[in-house]
Amino acid sequence: MYRAWLDGKEEEGMQMKYYMPVRVYDEKNCVCSHAEDISALGKRALIVTGKQSAVLNGSLDDVTDVLRHNGTDYRIFSEVEENPSTETVFAARDRFIPENIDFVIGIGGGSPMDAAKAIALALKHPEADLEYLYDKSADPSALPVVCIPTTCGTGSEVTGVSVLTRHDKKTKISMVHRVYPVLALIDGKYLKSAPHTLIVNSAVDALSHLYESVLNAKADDYVRMTAQAGLKLWAGCKDVLTGDKQADERDHEKLMRASTFAGMSIAGSGTSLPHALSYILTYDLGMEHGKAVGYFLPGFLDAAPADERDELLFMSGFGGIDDFISFTDRVLGKQDIARTELDKTFNAVVSNRAKMRSASFEVDETILKRIVYFK
Template sequence: MRNIPTDIYIENEAVKNHGGEIAELGKKAMIVTGRHSSAVNGSLDDVRAVLESQGIGYVIYNDIEENPSVETVYTAATAAVKYGVDMFVAVGGGSPMDASKAISMLAKNGIVCENAEFSENEGVVKAEKCELPDSIAKVEELLYTPAKLPFYPIVCVPTTCGTGSEATPYSILTSHIKHTKKSIAHKIFPSLALVDYGYLKTSSYGGMKSTCVDALAHMIESRLNTNANAFSRAYAEEGMRLWASCKGCLETEERFAQMTDDEFSTFMQASVLAGMAIAYTGTSIPHGLSYTLTYENGVPHGNAIGVFLSGFLKKYGDSTEVEYVVKQLLGFDDIDAFRDYIRTLFGKLDMSEELWKKDRDGILANPAKLKNYPFELTADMLDDYVRYYNA
């Protein structure tokens, strides 16, 4: 059983309220973020203000792309070493938070690009030159080989209500060598998570749907999981109850535009609970199937998971457990109603037969995902996932 060592605060102005705890973690920070959303929703300004008020130096690395790659975290780690960073503040959705964990570990262990050159403008660091090794496979081997390696402290400031990365030890990176997304082998919990629903208010409708369904999948996959225990079930079940109370907010853009502070707060709480649940269990089959769809077809992460959820429930080996999840926790009349809800959000699954077979056969050869599924899984059963969703 895994304890969650992260100090998690869910409150208004969480960043401003906990500057002292941030200051205890290091003397110079790298803010890890993307280029746009953190600047728009105010989270980046809040973090900068608190670091400055605490006398903590910082640089900003804002080249984290959606579904961050091994190459990106390697370059960022090189910058962190060059600028003498000893802590990280991840600001944004799952991409910056996941990336910061890998960056922290690489930087702490001196896995850097030799002869790299960077420029700095108003605190923002850019790579001017960073020659990757002859084969990035050497870096991937370190990331994906289990070992106990040290890492620098990490503060997570989530601005979406989906990944729950602020409460998990997982770092999902894109491997261009393997043409997929995959969690690194190292378990790296953040030291501190500062969760403020106010940052959700600038979310787009599409972004909100995708991230919310990602959180929903975490809870379903954790609850129906080989590794489920009393703690993970409690987190997943309470999270699903909260999520269900606001699920109507996602059905139309008009309803989304009318969301209240309480509804944003509820989704954010559900996302954190979902992250806490999968910290114990890991994810299962829908997540495993989603990575190929995202890498090959560019489908957003939550959408790619969502299209496999109803089939996962339909073919799951314990109908009593499924009925409890679908009816009692999520408030749907049956699995068909759940499927129809997801199709309202994302439409039907559009995936070539060739790509689907690659995806299907890949999950059947993936022991890390299969071990989290408590029943036998066959190719015909997986084919039924797609047939049922698109029926």
């Protein structure tokens, strides 16, 4: 299918849709430049962020300066943990319900932004409980959300997805409702103070979004369009990730933009097997999201049709699958994961029919085994 697209052959009769209802500003100092867009959303904001990084990279100061300057009242919830739990979402909701919050601003990586979306939904529905987040028939409306990414992997600023940790199920599960931010403010300068490992892990996550969206049963020309744009930008930053080049301002902009394009791609297609397989590793081993996804990427690519895989690898700056494997080993380090843990991951996904069908190529039990135990 992808080959046909590369060759310029139309996919006859294929239905496509493109829905990305987020106003995106991608520019230097965009939080300050678009102060009025933020303040137009209401009189009182709830800022949702992690414990430290938004302070260190200056994004929290930028936001609070803008709010103060425009006379917008705000509260801060800075207790979002990595892989935020549903418990955190409801703790924030219960604490801030009496505060008459008008809109929510998520600042940080995927965790604060995903939490911001779920909190915005829960604040709109004070009676909602855990089941509400997973009830397709429930009203999905939420308070308006602004997202300000400070890592270069999640793409959450342009998707409606909120992935939450379910301690009751010992894994991460997306809530069923889609809460698209109304505004995404993207500024590469927030990457300047990020540790190299964080940039690497999040950039591998973005690359996985790009690959998984194209090698996806739901891929269409719109998904491929954003993925191609993202892959081109991503390829230009590879040397930064290996440490062969010192990152400059332009690299930070490109990494951030590649991540946003990748987010737009998965907004259209969803993710596929590397993400599905990663969640249990993250829950059980505390492995960072990018690293866990990166662990399964070589096997996933190896299982994909060779011409499609090679084209994707070429677009992202790799000579082939071996080159890609040595890259991931170099930037992520070699992971040694216990067989019992991989068995658990395999069993969780093999019984999930939707996940098994998420790739653009056929995946049966044998192929899934190849992907999981590839390394």
